[in-house]
Amino acid sequence: MAGKDCVKVAVRVRPFNKREREAGSRCVVSMAANTITIQDPRNPHVRRTFTFDYAYWSHSGFVRNRDGLFAAEEPGGRYADQGSVFNDLGQGILENALQGYNATLLAYGQTGSGKSYSMVGYGPNKGLVPTLCERLFQAVRANQDSCQCQVFFSMLEIYNEQVIDLLSRGGRSLGGLRVREDQLRGFYVEGLRRVPCDSAARVEQLMEQGTRTRTTAATHMNANSSRSHMLIIAQLKQIFSKENITKQSNINLVDLAGSERQRSSGLEADRLKEGTAINVSLTTLGNVISSLADAALGKKAVHIPYRDSVLTKLLQSALGGNSRTVMIATLSPSDICYEESLSTLRYAERAKRIQNKAVVNESPTERLVKELKAENAKLVLRLSRLGQEGRKTEEETKELRRLLTHNEMQIKAIQTLWEQHLQEALKDWEMQYATITQERRMMQMHPYMLNINEDPQLSGVVKLFIQEGDWDVGLSEGTSRAIPIKGLGIQERHAVFTNEDRRVSVTPVAGAKVMVNGLPIMYRTELQHLDRLILGSSSTYLFIGFPCERGADDWSRYDYDYFQSELAAAEGIHIPTLCEDQSQASGEPSVESSQTDPSLLAVFYDYIKLIPMVTEANQMSQELSKGVEFKLEIKNLAMSDCRGRDLEKDIAVRVTSLENKQVWMWSKAKFINRKFLMEEVYHQQKQQQQQAESALGEGQGSGSKRLVLARDRDPFWDPLEPLHLGSAHLWLQSLAFRIPLEEQVEVLGPEGTEEAILQAQLLPCSPMGLPLGEEDILIDPTELLGKRLDFQLFLEQCCGLRWLKEAKNRGVQIGLRVYDCPQSFYTPAVWHNANPLLEHRVHFSAMRTSQDLLNYLQSSALVLELWGLQEGCADMVSSLEGLRLTPEGSFIIDKASAPDPSMLECPASVSDLRSSLRALHQDMEQLRSVNAALRKENSSLREQLNRGPGPEGGRGRVERHGSLRPSCDAELARALKVFYHSMTSLRAQLQRLRRHRPSEEADLLGLRLFVDEQSRLLRDFGEQLELSVTALKQDVATIVRRKRERSGIWS
């Protein structure tokens, strides 16, 4: 009877990997019984707890024994090894299958979280699939007296919605295998190879074969295995002859693609974000799970979108259908992966709710045997009855006997099919075995190249032997001395490997890319054991020398990351340099890599992840004649920060059109998305070429056609947009004292390059925009509190624009945002000039200066953004939305403390405007007369003061005491102003010092000169600093002395 079975869900957390250990990652996951808690690393009091059917702690508390097996440190420890995971999950799957239920096991989690480790395993740490097969055949043998068992094994991969048969003996069909639907069987893959197996060893060998196909498919198609789903299907048939029952069950074992791809947040604002098929299966799986979870909660009329992807078609019975299903969600323990881990847990939580209806299966064929047997039994009975009754007619008996033989033959035919299949498979297996044995022998005799893949499951699978003599490595399979390889950027003849006098060397063929240990080579280069080779764009191999050179080295450290780090180091990017940048900018000493900021490490690992992708994108662009070039850049986000802090970095990809030097900047997420789309376009193009070539071979067609793509669907193209070239910081402190500031600030690009010099002024002014006088300078900025503050920003000129020096047909704009203004302001565009005049003035008013604004002025800078324009792109426009204006037309900042907005909103009509203007004029006149009177009084007081105290000083003292103080204070303010100005120029000097670096090509002499220059700059800086401080001290001392003198006279 069909009961309801909820999908069982397990979570497993793996140990830190190398990257995480190096980064000094913190574990943000904890477990107790079957609950798991995850802590937000930025907000440690934010914790989320989830409960599942099983929770496996495989993070710590383990040792690696002599056989390489990971086991609990002490008996009964909390570490969950492969065995305990199998006992809970695998055993259940096996028991269900033996009972005749369909069973499915899905592994879900982000790339590198341990899906393949749990499913397939590594080395001696066998995963669920091999152990399940082992136990299955044990059970088969144990039950062989009572039932005959048949096991068929299939293995397939879904990549980009194409199904690839991993056990196929023939070549791969273009476009992959088709998924069909059958009334009885549901969805199935047409033509998928089913290999009969009778032992676990055979299954293991088939898996090895499947992995080999997967590896070659991945390199040929330039596909990333993390984005493919692997399905292993084991069909189990149990024929119980005595009971006349046949039970049949399908076991689906699914290693899903890395889950991080489906998060939409990463694909911010790409116009082609929906275009790719790469995510379809995983996204649809998510939708199916969500819909099923909704259905389980009782929501009515839920549509389950099984038909939307290949994966969900094939898993239809596993999800919400006739199957007992288990999901293992794998997690990284590290703080860097918090977001992904949380999303995995949420996904698993939803999957928990799915309800299936599993039934014991009887296959139609077996029913037929059963029916045939039943019919035979009836026939035998009839025959015997006829004999007993003596009513035998010869005709009837003959017919009954014919029917009996026919039925028996049919039964035999059905049953012998299996034996035949098995015999055929045996021959196949023997051939394969011979190849494997041959390979093992070759490994003991010759040097070879071992493939290294991004996915550790696929590393070390392909071996290219370099026997004595010259060997042509490349696409060509033409000669007997060719070693054919495929991959992006591989030429027909790519390189020649020579094995001579027990030495191996490689010589690149003209125009072919060959890298050895991170550096490109042009000439014959001798290889050493464990050298790293990259052929073409990204075919990576480890060179394994002659057996006598090998020793007991651990090759596992030369993983894919190692290759890419080597490339990054050749470009001058490694963790210490990133840290130096950071410590230089923050003024702190350099940090050890063990204490490296995780976000910085994440940037480094992103960088090395993107290196091969960028190389591949360039290769595709070249092959498809797209005329664009991609380059990785590390952006310093500090440039957009108004306090110059938060020195986070991010990666961007600069795209340049080779023909007209147009430039685009893509975010990391956008580039990754585009790279998938480029691959799709590239493969389509290659397929069309192949078809055209084969048509040409058959005398049809007219050679290769180029795929024509509409521009708006072309992943290599984008409409032009203004580019953020860099930023300058104009510090606002002077405004807090109402001191005008005139500066020449450097606009720095994201990589620290000088993009331009900007002349800017900050001018405290009256509400009407008139400049303030010296007497308006404040000694104590808190005097501003609650009062109106007006200032103008005057952008005068931009000089030495690098953007314009590169190409003349460009323009620039300056953008800025002040305090709480909701919009950015932009200067009008200026074109075709490397030193354009801007002459742009904006007036800002704070109606009642708040403490917040004052803090902002004292600690922040105005970030002036330099935007680059290219012909054909629209200018940046200042939007006035949400802005409020004073009656004089200046922009209001510090709105929270501004008086009633209705008073300040733009007057509704011109008459309103006029009347408020009039009122203002009156106010101003009054203020002017007050001001004039005060000035008069002020100057007469000064005169009196200069004359010194007269004999009637005693009387004057009382009157003048109050008015003398401002005079001394004004002197102090002037002194401070001078000091402030010298500090501003010193700050610029300090910035120059920080950026002062030796040229990359500098030799020893160059370095000496650099050191001399650096010491001179430092000395100058020190002297200037000393001078400024001394001047201030002297000024203050003089002021204090004067004050004392005066008070001495009067007191």
Ligand SMILES: Nc1ncnc2c1ncn2[C@@H]1O[C@H](COP(=O)(O)OP(=O)(O)OP(=O)(O)O)[C@@H](O)[C@H]1O
């Ligand atoms: N429980 C574990 N114990 C020890 N090592 C583990 C464990 N889980 C994963 N690892 C290691 O982490 C690495 C990545 O694991 P794995 O290849 O299983 O990731 P994945 O989820 O399959 O990634 P992808 O999506 O790229 O295929 C491997 O080197 C593996 O050995």
Ligand SMILES: [Mg+2]
């Ligand atoms: Mg994997």
